[in-house]
Structure formats: structure tokens, C-alpha cells
Amino acid sequence: MKRYPIRRPALEPLEVPAQHKTIYPPPHDQVVKGRFKRRLGPALGLTDLGVNLTTLMQGAASSMRHHHSANDEFVYILDGEATLVTDAGEQTLTAGMCAGFPKGKKDGHHLINKSDRPVIYLEVGTNNLPDLIHYPDAKLWLHEDEKGRAAFNTAKPAAQAAAKAKPATARKKKKKR
């Protein structure tokens, strides 16, 4: 495939370092051990839109199964075979297929690589704050307040319902994650 030299606002995604860090507390961090994210959104100066080019090695998951109160999510499979898990069960997604997870829809979802090859996909989401992320299998909640400060809880936080979610940059401080 031809590659031309490019400059901003264009980007060669493979120039962005692949990170495998996670904020999950042990033992949950093991779930995403083989997950590598290239954070394209910040590299392009985007603030309200999160964009990652993500690779899942064999056995790795995109995340713990979860759903968001305040953020839409979208994934598009670029290479490999990904298993999408939701309340309804499993299905296999291949290159060119996609999935969407509307905010407020309480159906825990994640991708797992159950194949013998890496899975590469594009994941995009809004960066609205505050947000409440529920992990039904782990019985955990992650609350991100209106300044983007994140805290895990083993019970559903009560305060979250009060504030109306806004784009990260509509707040005084930007979300830092």
C-alpha cells in the first residue's frame, strides 16, 4: 500500500506509541494485560472526542464488561476476529463490522480476542463529564466527576445523578485520562 508523507491535521496512527497501562485495580488489570491502545484523539488535539486504535493480543479483552451513563461508544473492526460479549451472549465480529453502545443503555459490553491472531479495531467515544461506568460482572462502579477525577466504588455512587453531563471542555478543567 502506498504511503505518502503527511503532516497535521493528518496522522499516521502507527506513529503514536501503543500504551498498555490501565487504571483497573488488581486482579481486574489482568483482563486487559494484552491490550495496546494508540491514543489518536490527543495526538490530533481532540478533546470532546476520544479515538483509539487498539490491538488485543490473544486472550485479551477491550475492558471489563461495562456500560456508560453519559457517553456513546462505537467500535469498528479493522483486522482479526473479535468476540463481542453483551447480556444477550457472544457474537463474532470481523473486519468491516462495527458496534455501538448508546449512553444510558444498561447492557454491559466488551470485546475479547478468542482467536489465535491479534485483533485491531478503532474505538471512538464522547468525553462527556460527569460519567458513571458500571462493571456488572466485577460489581464495580467507576465514577468520573465533572472535573474528570475518577474513583472506583463497590456500590453505586448516589451523587452522580444530580449533574448533567457536558463535553469535557465545557468544564473548567479538561478530563485527564
Place this chain on the structure above:
Amino acid sequence: MKRYPIRRPALEPLEVPAQHKTIYPPPHDQVVKGRFKRRLGPALGLTDLGVNLTTLMQGAASSMRHHHSANDEFVYILDGEATLVTDAGEQTLTAGMCAGFPKGKKDGHHLINKSDRPVIYLEVGTNNLPDLIHYPDAKLWLHEDEKGRAAFNTAKPAAQAAAKAKPATARKKKKKR
């Protein structure tokens, strides 16, 4: 490539009808005559995130050259050769390359297909309202108010600066476009 039967929240993008309508007034509608959009966001129930799988036939552009006051945009080239035009000039993007356009950055941008094959790309953006879209070459402004009502102007509307942009669903009425 293998294709497995899938169901929501997954989606086979090619099942979504390709639309070529535009709200551009003549003669500007000619610019996007060979543009076909599959609107994946609404098909997946997403409201705050816009997602299109778009095809540009030979000679077609993604839009008039423009920039947004309140919405981040991202494109990822899936197939073909697209010419990205910004204030700095032209560059050629091929499959696997991407570009991002932060809200408030006043650098008019669009993609043109100057090749002899179709260009296919994924375009994603936030759906914040209100928004002001400036088309510098056409000397037009498109104002979308906080209810998503859109109006073209030949001069910059003054009222827009007052309201702070929020996700479409944070408003009483959803954006309908």
C-alpha cells in the same frame, strides 16, 4: 473474508442505506454530488456521537471546506486515495491514515477524491449544540441552534457566541438531521 451473522449492538455497515442528500443550497450541492453516506450512528441508537461510513466517487468532496465552533471531527481512510485540503494546502491520505479537526480550530478542511477509484472512509464527530460551521471558500456560515435548527447565512451570525455547547441529548429536543 468471513462474515458471521450478527445482531445489535453489532452492525454490518453495508446493511445501512447509502444516502446522497445534502442541505447545501445550489450551486454548492454539486460539490457533494458523488458523496454517499451510510449513517451508522442513528442505526446503532447513538445520539451524542455521529458516525458515517462514507464513499466519495471520482471528483466528489466530503463537504465544502469548513470548520466547526463546537464539534470535534475525525476521519479514518479505509480504501482509496483521498486528498485532504486545509489552509496549508493538499496532502494525500491512503488506507490506514487518519486526520482530526478540533472544534474551534479555524482551518477549513475537506476531503476530495482526485483519484480514479472510489474513496471509502469512516467519519466520526460529536453532536454538540449549538454549533457554527464556517465555509471560508463559499463565504457561508451554517448556524445550528440549541435545538438543532439549521440556517445558512452569508455573514457571521452574532448570536452564536452566547450559548455554551452541550451534547445534543442534554437539550430538551434532540438534533434531527
